[in-house]
Amino acid sequence: MSRIGKSPITIPAGVTVTVENDVVTVKGSKGTLSQVISSEIGVTIEENVLTVTRPSDSKSHRAAHGLYRALINNMVVGVSEGFTKRLELVGVGFRASHAGQVLDLSLGFSHNVMFQLPSEVKVNTISEKGKNPVIELTSHDKQLVGMIASKIRAMRKPEPYKGKGVRYVGEIVRKKAGKSGGKK
Numbered sequence: 402m403s404r405i406g407k408s409p410i411t412i413p414a415g416v417t418v419t420v421e422n423d424v425v426t427v428k429g430s431k432g433t434l435s436q437v438i439s440s441e442i443g444v445t446i447e448e449n450v451l452t453v454t455r456p457s458d459s460k461s462h463r464a465a466h467g468l469y470r471a472l473i474n475n476m477v478v479g480v481s482e483g484f485t486k487r488l489e490l491v492g493v494g495f496r497a498s499h500a501g502q503v504l505d506l507s508l509g510f511s512h513n514v515m516f517q518l519p520s521e522v523k524v525n526t527i528s529e530k531g532k533n534p535v536i537e538l539t540s541h542d543k544q545l546v547g548m549i550a551s552k553i554r555a556m557r558k559p560e561p562y563k564g565k566g567v568r569y570v571g572e573i574v575r576k577k578a579g580k581s582g583g584k585k
Contacts, residue, residue, distance in 0.1 A: 404467075405467040405470055405471060406453055406455065406463070406466035406467040406469075406470045408470070409450045409451065409452045410450070410451040410452075410453075410470070410473060410474050410477055411449060411450055411451075412446070412449045412450070412451055412477060413477070413481045415429060415430055415481065416428065416429040416477060416480055416481050417429075418446055418451055418473075418477070420444045420446070423437060423438055423439070423440050424436070424437050424438070425438055425444060425473055425476070427473070427476040427477055427479075427480050428480065429477075429479075429480025429481045429541070430480070430481065431479065431480050431481065431482075431483050431541035432479075432480055432521070432541040432542075433480065434476040434479060434480060434541065434542060436469075436472050436473065436476060438469045438472075438473075439465050439469070441455070441456055441462060441465070442454070442455055442462075442465050442466060442469050443455070443456075444469075444473070451473065451477075453466060453469055453470040453473065454466075475543045475544075478543075479540075479541040479542055479543055480541050483539055483540065483541050484539070484540060484541070484542075484543045484546050485537060485538065485539045485546070486537075486538045486546050486547065486549075486550040486569070487535055487536070487537050487538075487569065487570040488535065488536040488537075488538070488550060488553055488554060488567055488568070488569060488570065489533045489534070489535055489536075489567070489568055489569070489570050489572075490506075490508070490533055490534045490535075490536070490567055491533050491559065491564055491565055491566060491567075491568060492508075492509060492557075492565035492566065493565075494507065494509060495507060495508055495509065495533075495534060495557075495565075495567075496528065496534055497526045497528070497534045497535075497536050498526055498528075499524045499525070499526050502517060502518045502519070502520060502522075502524070503515055503516070503517055503518070504516040504517075504518060504524055504526075504536065504553070506553070506556065508556060508557040508566075508567070509557065509565075514556055516552075516553060516556075518538075518549065519545065519549070521540050521541070521542055521545055522538055522539070522540045522545060522546060522549055523538070523539045523540065524536065524537070524538055524539075525537040525539070535570065536553065538550055550569070553567060554566075554567045554568065554569070559572075559574040561574070561575065561576055561577045562576065562577055562579050563576075564576055
């Protein structure tokens, strides 16, 4: 058995999980998420404990078993607690501000980059004197938050010589030495 797939998911108070026609729907205080699952994978709910089962030990069933268990667990955690991604802007003159769902980024280009965020993602920009600006993205959908964060990071990836760019908070950027010395 898959170690991830066989572990049960405890459903916290205030969260309801329904399974109808191979669609798992999770409702909670933060929102509602649904996921289509394979018809071969079984989902059973007994006394606030959800278990995912598979019909055989074939490679495709084992892969789907762990995958769907992880997706359902992420949905349960998302609608009850939510997910947060934090991005840090490292570089002279790099700034971030937001107005509603529009993120205004100054990343060293000739113009500011305006990034429209989906309505499910809440944004907060933190600018403290002497520290790098931080963008905080929060949502109940883990996949959506990760995708938006990676799109923002892709606008100006950290470069290997000075480390300037957009990076995740806590991300370690390996720096290169650069040119050293002159001709002999």
